[in-house]
Structure formats: structure tokens, C-alpha cells
Amino acid sequence: DAKTTQPTSMDCAEGRAANLPCNHSTISGNEYVYWYRQIHSQGPQYIIHGLKNNETNEMASLIITEDRKSSTLILPHATLRDTAVYYCIVRVEIQGAQKLVFGQGTRLTINP
Amino acid sequence: NAGVTQTPKFQVLKTGQSMTLQCAQDMNHEYMSWYRQDPGMGLRLIHYSVGAGITDQGEVPNGYNVSRSTTEDFPLRLLSAAPSQTSVYFCASSYFPSGLASPLHFGNGTRLTVT
Numbered sequence: 001d002a003k004t005t006q007p008t009s010m011d012c013a014e015g016r017a018a019n020l021p022c023n024h025s026t027i028s029g030n031e032y033v034y035w036y037r038q039i040h041s042q043g044p045q046y047i048i049h050g051l052k053n054n055e056t057n058e059m060a061s062l063i064i065t066e067d068r069k070s071s072t073l074i075l076p077h078a079t080l081r082d083t084a085v086y087y088c089i090v091r092v093e094i095q096g097a098q099k100l101v102f103g104q105g106t107r108l109t110i111n112p
Numbered sequence: 113n114a115g116v117t118q119t120p121k122f123q124v125l126k127t128g129q130s131m132t133l134q135c136a137q138d139m140n141h142e143y144m145s146w147y148r149q150d151p152g153m154g155l156r157l158i159h160y161s162v163g164a165g166i167t168d169q170g171e172v173p174n175g176y177n178v179s180r181s182t183t184e185d186f187p188l189r190l191l192s193a194a195p196s197q198t199s200v201y202f203c204a205s206s207y208f209p210s211g212l213a214s215p216l217h218f219g220n221g222t223r224l225t226v227t
Contacts, residue, residue, distance in 0.1 A: 034216075044218045
């Protein structure tokens, strides 16, 4: 299973774009990259996911490199409420089981 | 729209006691699952279900039982609580069999302490 590597912590100024990197160099062809965040011990909140192509939704953009070995989550205009731990996850389905392979997450702090 | 609802939010048990953690979803998701989150360990899969009447073991199933009598509910039972089961438990659901392309939706967790 692919394992993800993320920086332990990052800071970003309010209103600026927050770019969170993730390495997943051993990812397989059928494994999706998912991003979740946890705000202060709440349940993980889904942000975005992708397989090969770049993706964008109302929360964020996901840029996946052509070799799929790394990706970047972009929060275009960070607010104080975006302060959270962000998890880059490779998700694998094994005989119906949704197995999540986590890294340690990046603690993102948005500063006023 | 409630999403995934977990009860209770907090629980303290003595070693050897049993209890049931409740999970309900109102999104008509076929897939439901239980994870535990421990510091430095990420989320580990305990049990999962791909539909009513169907359950299977995940990565760390020992000490836990599940059943799936309805699409909406997926309770997790601790048979005889041990201190090693002190953790935060999350229930999650998604559509199936779209599987990997369908996001998992998580509840807000049950914080369990076993003394």
C-alpha cells in the first residue's frame, strides 16, 4: 500500500493561498488520492479527491503530478476557519474494504 | 440533513464491561465502516459492511463485533472492554460499489476511555 508523506506543520496568512504538499511515491494505478481535514477532534471532513487529473471544487483544488508520485492541495483564499490538520490519504479497495493509508497530516495554521 | 450520527460522544468503561457504539446515516449509503484513531496511527479499519446483512473484518477486528440489519444503522459492540481499546472511534459511510470514487463521510466520533 502506498504511504503518504506530508510536512508536519505549515503557516499561511489569512486571505492568501495555502499550498499543502503530499508525497505518495509508491502509489499504484488504481489508488485514489483523497484529502480530508480534522478541525479540533471533530470527524474527518472530506475536501477533494483525484486519480490522475487535476480537480477543483468549491473548497479547494487538487494538483496531481503526471507521474502521480505527489500532489498539492490548494486552498485559494485561506480563512481562520481553515486552521486544521490536513490529511493526504491514499485509498485502496481490497475485496470491498475501504482501506485508508494515512500520513501524519499537516497542521495548518492560518494567521490573521 | 444529519449525515452520519454517532452516539454517545463520550464514554468511560471499566475493564471487562461491554457496550455498543451507535452509528446511523440518512444518505442511503450501502457502505458503512468503523475506524479507530490513535495518536500517530492514523485511522485503522475495524469492520465494514457493503449492505444490509453483510459484514466483514478490517485491519483490527479483535474485540469488536458488528451487525447490519438495516441500511441506516451499523452498531459496533465491544464485548469485554480492555484499556487497549481506549481510542476515538469514527463511523463512515459511502456509496457502493462506486467505492473509491465516492467520498467517505465521517461522523464526529465517540471518545472511549477504558480504565
